[in-house]
C-alpha cells in the first residue's frame with residue numbers, strides 16, 4: 001500500500017511529484033524516492049523516512065527534468081532503508097521502476113536472474129521486477145525503444161505472481177512513461193501537454209479532474225501529448241474518462257492540526273451527503289437506486305452476508321443488528337480475510353455486501369471475488385468511487401463521505417452506519433415495517449447530523465478526560481447490543497493512533513474473564529446510552545468500580561444518575577437505540593484523538609499502518 005506518482009509534460013517534474021507524494025503519504029511513509037530523466041541519464045533520489053527527507057535531497061540536488069516517477073513506501077519486503085527505497089533500477093541502470101504491491105514469486109525470479117549474472121543491492125521484491133523488465137528489454141527485438149519497453153513490461157508481468165501498480169522509465173525513451181496494474185490501483189491523469197500517473201486521484205486532483213481508472217491487466221503508455229492503454233491479455237483496453245467530484249481543498253487539512261480531527265468535524269455534513277436524495281417521505285422508505293434490484297428481487301433475499309475489514313467490519317456489525325431488527329433477514333458479518341479462505345455455505349437467495357472506505361482493500365476484494373465465484377450476488381458499500389471494489393461489484397451504495405486522508409477511519413464509519421440504516425429501512429419497508437415507523441425513522445435519521453454537532457461542542461471536556469488518562473498502558477471498551485461494535489471501534493481507534501493496548505467487549509463478558517484485568521491503572525470506557533439494557537450496563541459499571549477500575553461513560557443526556565457510578569461522563573443527545581452508534585462513536589473518536597495528541601503520536605500517520613491495505 002505504497003503511493004506512486006508519475007509525470008511527463010512541460011513543467012518541472014520534481015515539485016509535482018513531491019506534492020503528489022505528500023498527498024499520498026497516508027498510504028505509506030517508510031521511505032520515498034523519485035527517478036527523473038536528465039540528459040540521457042537518470043537522476044535517482046531516495047531517502048528512508050518521511051517525504052520531507054526526500055524533499056530536502058531534492059532541494060540540495062535541484063534536479064531539472066520534465067519527466068519522472070516517484071514513490072512513497074509501506075515496507076513489505078526489506079526494512080525502511082535508503083537501499084530498499086524505490087525507485088529500483090535494472091542491471092544496466094538505464095531503467096527505473098516504482099511499485100505498489102507484492103511480487104510473490106520474486107525469490108525464484110531472483111535466483112534465475114542471478115544465474116544470468118544479475119546482482120541485487122536491496123532486499124525488495126520490486127528490484128527483481130526492475131531487473132526482469134530490463135532483461136527482456138535488453139533481449140528485445142529491434143523495435144523503437146518505447147515499443148520495446150512496453151513489450152518488455154508485458155513479458156515481465158506475464159512471469160510474475162502477485163499484485164502490482166507500477167511506473168517504469170528507460171533512458172532510451174525519455175519521452176514516455178509506462179504503467180500497469182493488477183490488484184493495486186492506478187489512475188491516469190489527462191492534461192494539456194502533460195499526463196500523470198497516480199495510485200489515487202488525490203495526488204493529481206490539483207492538476208486535472210479528468211482521469212482514467214485503469215483496470216486489472218491494463219498497460220498504459222503516457223507521453224506529453226497522449227496516452228495509450230493496451231491489455232496484458234492482448235489488444236486495446238476499454239477505457240472511460242471520469243470526472244473527479246472533489247476539489248484539492250477537500251483533500252487539504254484547512255485550519256485543523258490533523259486530517260483525523262478535520263474528518264471528525266466533517267461528520268454532520270458527510271452524514272447529510274450519505275442520506276441526501278435517499279429518503280422518501282412519500283413512500284416512507286429509503287431510495288437506493290445503486291442496488292439495481294427490484295423490490296421483488298430484494299424480497300427474495302433470505303440471507304445477507306456483510307464482509308469487510310477493520311472499521312468497515314465494525315460498521316457491518318452495526319448493520320447486522322439493524323437489518324435483523326428492522327427487516328428480520330438473517331444477517332452475518334464475515335471478516336473478509338477469513339471469508340476468502342473459509343467455505344461459507346450459502347443459499348441461492350443469499351446477498352453479499354462488501355464494505356470498504358478505500359474500495360481497494362485486498363482481503364475485501366478477495367471476499368468479493370470469492371462470493372462471485374460461488375455465484376452469490378455481491379454489492380458494494382464504498383466511499384472511493386470508481387475504486388476496484390466499486391467497479392467489480394454488481395452495484396451498491398456510495399457513502400459520499402468525501403476524501404478520508406487520516407489513516408484512522410472516522411467519518412467513513414458513521415457514513416457506513418448511516419447507509420446500513422438506509423438499507424435496513426428499505427428492506428424493512430419491503431417486509432414488515434409500517435409507513436408510520438418508516439416516517440419516524442426518517443425523522444430520527446435526519447436529526448442525527450445536528451446531534452453530532454452538539455456532541456462536537458464537548459470537545460474540550462473530552463480533551464480534559466483524555467489528558468487525564470493519556471499515561472495509561474491499557475484501556476477497556478464495553479458496550480451492549482448495537483453498541484458492542486462501537487466498543488470494538490473505540491478500542492481500534494485507541495490502539496491504532498495512541499498505541500495503548502485497548503480491547504472492546506460485550507459488557508456482560510466482563511464476568512467471564514475480562515474483569516481480571518480491572519485495576520486502578522486501567523480505565524474502562526462504557527458505551528451506555530439510555531436503551532433497553534441501560535440498567536445492565538450500570539450493573540457492569542458497578543462491578544468494575546468494585547475493583548477500583550476508573551470508568552468513563554458515554555451516556556444519554558437527561559439521565560444523570562450514571563454520574564453516581566462513573567468517574568467521567570460524556571453525554572450524547574437522545575436518539576433511538578438503533579441509530580445510537582452514529583452518536584456514541586463520536587466521543588470515542590475524540591477521546592482517542594486527544595489521547596494520541598497528549599502522547600505526542602503522529603495522529604494522521606500512525607506507525608506501521610497505512611490507509612488502504614492493498615497487500616495480503
Ligand code: AGP
Pocket residue numbers: 309310311312355356357358359360361364407408409410496610611612613
Ligand atoms: C481503520 O481506522 C483502519 N484504517 C483500518 O482498520 C480500515 O478500516 C481497514 O483497513 C479497512 O479499510 P477499507 O474500509 O478501506 O476497506
